[in-house]
Structure formats: C-alpha cells, structure tokens
Amino acid sequence: MGDEYSIKIRDLTDDEFFFGHKGCGGCGGSLAVRLALKVLGPRTFAVLPAGCMSAVGFIFPQMAFAVNAMISTFPGTASMLSGIAAGAKALGLKEYQVVGFAGDGGTADIGLQALSGAIDRNDPIMYICYDNEAYMNTGIQKSGLTPYGARTTTTPAGQTGAGSRTTKKNMFEIVAAHKIPYAATASVGHVPDLLRKINKAKSVQGTSYIHVLAPCPTGWEYEPSATLEIARNAVASGMWYLAEYENDGFSLNHDPGEFFPLRDYLSAQGRFKHVNSDAIKKIQWERDRQWNKIRRDWKR
Amino acid sequence: MSKKLFLSGNEATAWGAKLSRPHVIAAYPITPQTVVVEKLAEMVSTGSLNAEYLHVESEHSALSAMMGASAIGARTFTATSSQGLVYMAECLHYASGGRFPIVMMNANRSLALPWSIYGDQRDSLSLLDCGWMQVYAEDAQESLDLVIQAYRIAEDVRVLTPVMINLDGFVLTHTYELVMIPDQEDVDAFLPPYANPNIMDLDHPRNLGFSSTPRDNMEFKYQQHMAVLCAKDIIGDVDAAFGERFGRHYGGLVSNYRTDDADCVLITLGSVAGTVRAVVDEMRKDGKAVGLCRLRYVRPFPEAEVAALSATGRTLGVLEKDISFGYEGTVYTNVNSALLKAGHASPVLNFIGGLGGRSITREDIRSIFENLLDAERQRAIDSVRFVNLGVATHGR
Numbered sequence: 001m002g003d004e005y006s007i008k009i010r011d012l013t014d015d016e017f018f019f020g021h022k023g024c025g026g027c028g029g030s031l032a033v034r035l036a037l038k039v040l041g042p043r044t045f046a047v048l049p050a051g052c053m054s055a056v057g058f059i060f061p062q063m064a065f066a067v068n069a070m071i072s073t074f075p076g077t078a079s080m081l082s083g084i085a086a087g088a089k090a091l092g093l094k095e096y097q098v099v100g101f102a103g104d105g106g107t108a109d110i111g112l113q114a115l116s117g118a119i120d121r122n123d124p125i126m127y128i129c130y131d132n133e134a135y136m137n138t139g140i141q142k143s144g145l146t147p148y149g150a151r152t153t154t155t156p157a158g159q160t161g162a163g164s165r166t167t168k169k170n171m172f173e174i175v176a177a178h179k180i181p182y183a184a185t186a187s188v189g190h191v192p193d194l195l196r197k198i199n200k201a202k203s204v205q206g207t208s209y210i211h212v213l214a215p216c217p218t219g220w221e222y223e224p225s226a227t228l229e230i231a232r233n234a235v236a237s238g239m240w241y242l243a244e245y246e247n248d249g250f251s252l253n254h255d256p257g258e259f260f261p262l263r264d265y266l267s268a269q270g271r272f273k274h275v276n277s278d279a280i281k282k283i284q285w286e287r288d289r290q291w292n293k294i295r296r297d298w299k300r
Numbered sequence: 301m302s303k304k305l306f307l308s309g310n311e312a313t314a315w316g317a318k319l320s321r322p323h324v325i326a327a328y329p330i331t332p333q334t335v336v337v338e339k340l341a342e343m344v345s346t347g348s349l350n351a352e353y354l355h356v357e358s359e360h361s362a363l364s365a366m367m368g369a370s371a372i373g374a375r376t377f378t379a380t381s382s383q384g385l386v387y388m389a390e391c392l393h394y395a396s397g398g399r400f401p402i403v404m405m406n407a408n409r410s411l412a413l414p415w416s417i418y419g420d421q422r423d424s425l426s427l428l429d430c431g432w433m434q435v436y437a438e439d440a441q442e443s444l445d446l447v448i449q450a451y452r453i454a455e456d457v458r459v460l461t462p463v464m465i466n467l468d469g470f471v472l473t474h475t476y477e478l479v480m481i482p483d484q485e486d487v488d489a490f491l492p493p494y495a496n497p498n499i500m501d502l503d504h505p506r507n508l509g510f511s512s513t514p515r516d517n518m519e520f521k522y523q524q525h526m527a528v529l530c531a532k533d534i535i536g537d538v539d540a541a542f543g544e545r546f547g548r549h550y551g552g553l554v555s556n557y558r559t560d561d562a563d564c565v566l567i568t569l570g571s572v573a574g575t576v577r578a579v580v581d582e583m584r585k586d587g588k589a590v591g592l593c594r595l596r597y598v599r600p601f602p603e604a605e606v607a608a609l610s611a612t613g614r615t616l617g618v619l620e621k622d623i624s625f626g627y628e629g630t631v632y633t634n635v636n637s638a639l640l641k642a643g644h645a646s647p648v649l650n651f652i653g654g655l656g657g658r659s660i661t662r663e664d665i666r667s668i669f670e671n672l673l674d675a676e677r678q679r680a681i682d683s684v685r686f687v688n689l690g691v692a693t694h695g696r
Contacts, residue, residue, distance in 0.1 A: 043502050045372065058510035068500035070371055070509035073390050076364035079356060083324060083368025083376075084500075086352035090323035090374055096502055114364065117357030 005200040009191060012038045021064035022056040026224025028188045028214030028231060029053055029130035033101050035191065036128055039198040042067055044097040045084050049111060050074040051103040052137040053130070077102040078114035081125040089124075097126065097202060104131040104145035107211075108169050115209075119178040122206035128198075129171060129209070132216035140219040144169045147239070148283055149266075149275045152219070157274035167286055175209045176245040182208040183245040188215070189231025193242050193253060213240045221270025230268060236260035238287045241294065251299035262287070302486070307479045309472040312440035313379065313405045313465070314339035315479070316447025318349045319487040320403070323374035326354045326362035328384065331417045332469040333407040336379040359384035363391035363402070370400040371508055373501075375451065375494040378402070381469060382409035382423045389427060395462045396431025397524065398509050401454035401496070402462040403447060408436075408570065408621070409469040410656045418657020419469030420621035421570065425598070425630045431524060433531060434599045436466045436569040438555075440477050443467055445548060448487055452538050455494050459531045461524070468571040468621075470657070482546055490545050532600045553602035555594040556609075558584065562591030564672035565609050567635055568619040569595040572653075572660050576619070579665040590669045598631065606635055607642035615647045615675040617668055619687070621654035628684045647675040653687030664688050 017037035023030040029052055037044060046069040048054040054071040057064035072080040077100040085098045102111055107129040118125060134152045135141040141154040146164045151157040155164040175183045182204040184197040194212060201208035215231050217224040234240040237260040242253040262284055266272035275283075307315065314336050317325070325344070327337035343349035352369075356362045359380050366376040380388065385406050395402055406424050410416040424434055435450070437443040443465065450463040467473050500506050512520060536552035543549025557577050559565050566576055573594040583590050593609055595602060609616060616639065618632040627633070632650035639648055651668050653660045664687050671685070 042505070045500055047368065055511070058507055060510045060512040060516055063507035063510065065507050066505060068372075068502070068505040069507050070500065071511070072368075072509070073360070073364055073394055075360060076367075076391070079361035079364035080368035082354060082356070082361070083326070083365030083370075084372055085368075086324045086354050086365065087369030087372045087374030087376075090352045090369075091372065093372075093502065113357055114361045117361060120357070121355060 003196070005196045006192065007039065007195040007199050009195070012195070015042070017042065017066040018057065018064055020062060022059065023052065024218050024224065026217040026227040027052070028216060028227050029103065029132055030056070031188045032128065032130045032194070032212045032214050035194060036099065036101070036198050037067060039195055040097045040099055040202065043095055044068065044099060045088070047072050047077055047080045047084065047100045049077040049102050049106040050137070051106050052132070053101055055137050074106055075110045075114055077106060077111050078118040078125070078127060081127065082118045082121065082123045085124050098124065099126040099128060101128050101130060103136070104129060104133060105135045105143035108144040108171050115175070116178065119175060119180045119207045119209070122181065124206055126201050126208045126210070129211045130214040131211060132214050132219060134219050136216050136219045145171065148286065149272055149279045151271045151274060162279060163271070163274065172211050172243065172245065176250065179248065180209055181206040181246065183210070185211045185241060185243050187213040187231045187235055187240060187242065189228045189235060190242060190254070197244070219271065222268055226268070233260050233265045233268070237262050237265040238291055239265060243294070243298065249299060250297065252294055255295070255300065302483050303481050304478050305481055306476055307440055308335065308474055308476050309437070309440045309443050309467045310335035310407070310474065311339050312444040312479045313447060313467065314343070315481055316444040317377045318343050319482060319484060320377070320448055320451050320491060321375065322351050322377040324352045324354065324366065324369040324376050326356045326365045326376070326378040328356050328359050328362050328380070330359070330381045330384040332409060332473045333379045333381040333405065335473070336405055359388040360391055363388045363395060366402045367391065367395050367398060367400050370402055371398070371500050373494060373496060373499040376402050377404070379405040379407070381407035382411055385423045385427065386411065389430065392427055392430040392432060397520070399460040399498070399524070399527070400462060401451070401460050401494070403450045403454055403465065404462065405447070405465045405467065407469045407473045408466050416656045417469070419471055420655045420657065421466070422622050422655070424464060424466050425622040428599060428630060431461065431528070432599065433461055433463045433528060433597065434466060435463065435597050436595065437472065438571055438573050438594060439472065440479050441548070442550060443472070444479055445542065445546070448491055449538050449542055452491050453531060453534055455496065456534050457497070459527050459534055460496065461527050461531065466570065472571040486545055490542065528600050535597060550596060553597045553600070554605040555596055557592040557594070559591035559593055559609060561589055562614065563589040564615040564617065564669060564675070565591045565593050566617045566619055566665070566668060566672065567593045567595060567606070567609070569598065569631065570621070572619065575660065575662060576665050579662050579669065583666065583669055588669070588673065590673070595631065598634070601634055601638070603638045606638040610639055610642045610644035613646055613676070615649070615672045617649045617651055617672045619651040619653060619660070619668060623652050623655065632684070648683070649675055650684040651687050652684065658688060660687060
C-alpha cells in the first residue's frame with residue numbers, strides 16, 4: 001500500500017495539537033482527530049460541530065486544540081468550513097488546511113445538506129467523519145449510521161425491541177455520487193492507511209472526505225483497551241472496509257480474504273449482545289451483498 | 301464623483317454592500333430579497349466587486365459560512381427574508397454570541413402559515429431576542445447608507461455584534477427612487493478595514509466558539525448585553541460622522557417629525573413612516589397637533605428617546621406590522637416598558653396593521669390619529685386595535 005503519500009508512524013511529529021481534553025478512555029474519535037492534526041500540521045483551521053469532540057475539547061477556559069479551532073452549529077460543519085475557505089482565499093492567506101471533524105450524526109443526518117452543498121461547489125475543504133455509529137455525546141441514540149441490530153437508548157433491545165431496525169447509510173458512496181475529487185474510508189485500527197489518506201487529501205484541489213470508523217467503548221460496550229482490536233476486527237469481519245474514490249472510480253485498499261467470524265465481532269460488543277441468529281443472518285446477508293459488489297466492481 | 305441612480309430598495313442595499321467591500325458574500329434566494337444577491341452576483345461577475353461569492357444550499361448555511369469567514373477576519377454580507385430568516389434562527393443566536401460583526405439585510409415578509417410573500421415585520425420582530433442589532437430602513441437611500449454605517453457600528457471593538465438591516469418587503473425592496481451613490485474613496489475613508497483582534501490567526505492560533513459552564517456563561521451573556529447597549533452611543537456617533545462626510549444623517553436611534561408641540565405622537569417603524577409623515581402634514585394644516593416618531597433601531601432599544609416623548613396629556617400610539625399572538629404588538633410592549641419607567645400617564649394605544657402585506661393607507665393613518673386625539677376620553681376602549689380588519693373584532 002505504500003505510495004508517495006505514505007507516512008511512517010515514526011516520522012509523525014511529536015507535536016500534539018489535540019490534548020488535555022475530557023474524552024473517554026479508549027475513544028476512537030479523539031484518536032482520529034489527534035492523528036489527523038499531526039498530518040495536517042499547525043497551520044490548520046479546524047471546525048467541529050456539536051458532538052463528542054467539541055464537548056470534550058472546548059470547555060472554557062481549557063481549550064484542547066493547539067491549532068485554530070471552533071465549534072460550529074450541529075448542521076453547520078461543512079458550511080462553516082466553506083466560509084473559512086472563502087474568507088482565507090479572499091484574505092490571501094497561504095499554506096493552510098481547512099478541516100472539519102464531525103461525528104456520524106453530524107455528518108449523515110443533520111449535517112448532510114451542508115456537506116452536499118460544499119462538495120457540489122467543490123470548496124477546498126477536508127471533511128473527516130469520525131463514525132462511532134450513534135449519537136454518543138447525548139448518550140447513545142440511534143443515528144443514520146447505526147448498524148442493524150445495535151442497541152442504543154432509542155433502539156432498545158428487550159422482550160420486544162431488537163436494536164436498530166435500519167442499516168448504515170452508505171456515506172462513502174453518497175459523497176462519491178457527488179463526483180467528489182477524493183473520498184476514502186479508513187479506520188483508527190489501520191493507522192498507516194489512515195495517515196496516508198489524510199496526507200493524500202491534503203493535496204486535493206477541492207473537497208475531500210474521509211470516513212473513519214472510530215469505535216466507542218462507552219456506546220459499544222467493551223473495555224477501553226480493546227478499541228484498536230475492535231476497529232481491526234470490523235475490517236477483518238467485512239463490517240467495514242478500507243477504500244478510496246477518485247477519478248470517477250472506486251478502489252479497495254485491503255481485502256481481508258476469509259472474513260473474521262461475524263459472530264465473534266458482534267459478541268465482543270455489549271450493544272449486540274441480544275442479537276439472535278436471524279439478525280446475524282440479515283447482517284451477514286447485507287455484508288456479503290456489499291462485498292460481492294466491491295469484489296466485482298472495485299479496483300484492487 | 302458621487303452619482304444618482306434610479307434604484308429599488310434591494311438594488312440600493314446591494315450598492316451599499318458593494319461599497320463596503322465585503323470579502324465574502326453568501327447567497328440563497330428568497331422573495332422578496334432575491335434581487336440583492338442577483339445584483340451582487342452581477343457585480344462580482346463583471347469585476348466591479350472583488351469578493352468570494354458562495355452559492356450556499358440554505359439560509360442556515362449562509363449564516364454559518366459567514367461566521368466561518370468572519371472568524372478569520374473577513375468582512376461578510378448576506379441577505380434573507382421571512383422563512384429564510386427563521387430557518388437561520390439557530391445561527392442568529394450563534395453569530396451574536398460569537399460576536400461576529402456580520403451585516404445582513406432582511407426583507408420583511410410575512411411568515412407561513414398561511415403562505416404569503418408579502419410584507420410584514422413578524423419575521424424580524426419574532427427574533428428580537430437573538431442578540432442582533434435590528435434597524436429598519438424607511439427608503440432606498442437610507443438602505444444604502446445603513447449598510448455602510450452598519451459595518452462601522454458592528455465592527456467597532458466595543459460592539460462586535462451583528463446587524464440586521466430590515467426593509468419592508470415589496471413596499472421598499474421593489475419600489476424605485478433616486479439614490480445618491482457615494483464615492484468609493486469617501487466610503488473607504490469612512491469605513492476602515494475590518495480589524496478584529498479576536499480572530500483565528502495562523503500565527504497565533506485561537507479556539508473560538510467554545511462552551512462555558514455555569515461558572516462563566518452568564519458573564520459572556522452580560523458582556524454581550526453591555527456591547528449592544530454600548531452601541532447606542534456609537535450608532536449616534538457613526539450617524540453624525542456619516543452626515544459630516546456624506547451630507548445625510550438620520551438621527552441615530554430614532555427619527556422624530558413634528559413631535560415637539562404634538563398632542564399625540566404615532567410611533568412606527570419602516571417604510572410606512574413616509575405615509576405617516578404626509579398625514580402629519582395634512583392634519584397639521586387642519587390645526588391638529590400630531591407628530592411622528594420613527595424607530596430606526598429596535599435593538600438596541602431607544603429607551604431614552606421613547607421616554608422623552610412622554611408629556612402630560614399627550615397620547616401615544618404604536619403602529620406595527622406585527623402581533624405577538626395572545627398579547628399585543630411586540631414593539632408596543634417595548635414602548636410601553638420605556639414609557640412606564642418614564643411615568644407616562646396618558647393613554648398609549650397599539651395599532652396592528654399591514655399583516656400579510658395589507659396596505660396601510662393615508663385614511664387608515666388619519667383614523668389612527670383621530671383615535672389618538674380622542675383617546676383620553678375613550679379610556680375604556682381596547683388598547684390593541686387592528687387596522688382595516690375584515691372580520692368582527694368582538695365576541696371571543
């Protein structure tokens with residue numbers, strides 16, 4: 001997978017741009033933000049909507065960002081980025097990055113309109129979705145990216161409830177359908193791949209989108225030390241994939257071959273504890289349908 | 301050389317924006333504002349205005365983008381109306397709390413339901429508490445001049461608060477008059493470049509738009525309040541300085557007409573003031589001592605100016621294109637508060653008119669003044685009256 005955009009972890013700067021925040025132990029989202037800022041560097045304008053990272057990082061007077069950063073409205077991540085990009089151009093600023101970090105709800109639900117507009121205009125911004133598969137900041141409610149079967153506080157499991165009845169919206173293919181110059185999926189469990197994609201997005205003329213799976217021990221119900229293992233198993237089990245979209249085509253970066261057992265991936269997380277074999281069959285069917293398409297149509 | 305052009309209120313507003321040299325403009329269409337962003341698009345495309353022009357996908361995004369641009373030191377302009385204004389309501393509060401000195405034009409238009417593209421002032425007045433300064437123009441010339449003044453007021457480091465410039469939909473946005481276009485050099489001399497020390501800066505990174513706990517939050521809100529109060533003096537100073545340079549000034553927070561010896565004064569806002577002024581002149585010829593107080597600003601509220609209208613035996617009326625359902629007109633509530641504090645004892649009546657674009661005619665205003673002149677005798681009558689209403693007003 002090495003190419004001109006690859007970054008070795010040992011070459012990453014020791015400078016920290018996101019620290020001292022109040023995120024949960026094992027938070028996948030904060031790891032994505034921290035790593036991304038190390039690639040983007042100090043001349044960065046970051047926008048974070050209402051959500052976990054803004055809630056833990058901007059509590060006056062303890063500001064957790066060492067780069068320029070501000071909270072946007074919940075729907076307004078992309079539109080605020082567009083304004084910064086337009087202002088920076090008008091003011092003649094040089095050598096800077098404009099990046100947004102929004103959760104799954106802030107991206108796929110309430111923020112989708114503004115994101116679509118920004119991509120349509122091809123505004124020179126980078127949009128990173130840290131996907132922890134529910135509204136975690138408000139206490140684990142279902143979002144458009146909550147997977148089928150997952151228990152949240154608004155999709156309870158119990159005698160009649162069986163967790164989320166909907167599958168994840170495919171944000172990667174939604175942004176690709178806009179003919180965005182560059183989009184990628186990534187995972188906090190595959191750091192070199194994540195770093196390469198952020199580095200590549202830096203060089204894009206126009207809008208770029210990176211969708212990072214970011215497990216959440218609090219909402220997914222596992223031990224904080226297991227975040228990277230869960231993230232890797234999401235990819236190994238085919239429940240997530242590492243891919244890119246550019247020049248009108250999709251490419252797969254990593255084929256796990258024989259999948260890590262789906263049942264083991266699910267049973268490691270309390271949010272799936274209740275799922276029965278019928279639900280697992282449905283999850284597997286959806287996974288296989290997606291992978292049949294990927295393996296048939298996407299470049300390797 | 302300054303020149304005269306035959307312009308609509310919308311076009312005059314676009315001229316005011318152009319002369320103020322905004323860095324970024326966000327555009328989203330809505331009747332009856334659309335001409336403003338169309339005119340600005342034309343100015344940008346012909347190169348007469350050098351600005352980034354963002355075709356945003358909603359009014360919410362328009363104001364969100366303006367905040368982003370303002371946060372890094374760019375001067376910003378956008379325009380909206382009615383449904384668009386209330387759609388951006390979240391961003392209105394956000395922009396004032398973030399102390400972004402954005403200038404925005406709002407074409408006053410009725411709010412659905414029922415749908416109506418025609419003018420009233422319920423859109424802006426229902427958002428009176430969103431922390432923005434609100435000013436209401438009477439004519440196209442004032443609209444142009446207000447844009448230039450608004451940037452100087454909003455960007456003053458003692459204020460740093462956004463300004464909403466309101467024009468009555470159609471009655472002002474779409475009617476034409478001769479408008480003096482100031483010289484760009486004069487505007488440049490009057491309006492210095494936007495220089496806010498509290499912006500995101502590549503050399504000195506800052507975190508903005510943060511959260512604050514109950515320990516600090518109230519202090520931020522207090523400072524926001526004090527900044528808008530502080531703007532009262534600055535509005536007057538800027539209007540006076542504008543007058544010195546351009547030969548036109550408007551009186552600051554209010555504009556009074558023949559109030560000094562008046563037995564009754566009608567307080568109103570927006571373009572209907574022109575009709576009221578004409579009726580004042582007519583009735584004065586008949587020997588009736590009536591006067592007009594036009595509220596230019598509703599936030600900050602001209603409390604002292606309204607209190608100064610109070611006089612023994614003088615009746616006062618408030619004519620507004622607004623109603624706070626279940627009570628009275630919001631401007632009336634504000635006026636009464638100021639008058640109460642001033643110890644005003646004579647009747648103060650509320651006239652609700654023009655909702656959904658209904659005309660307020662000379663005859664209507666003459667009738668309002670007759671009501672006011674007779675009010676001392678008619679104390680028992682409802683203080684809130686609807687102008688030119690087509691249904692019975694009694695029998696709940």
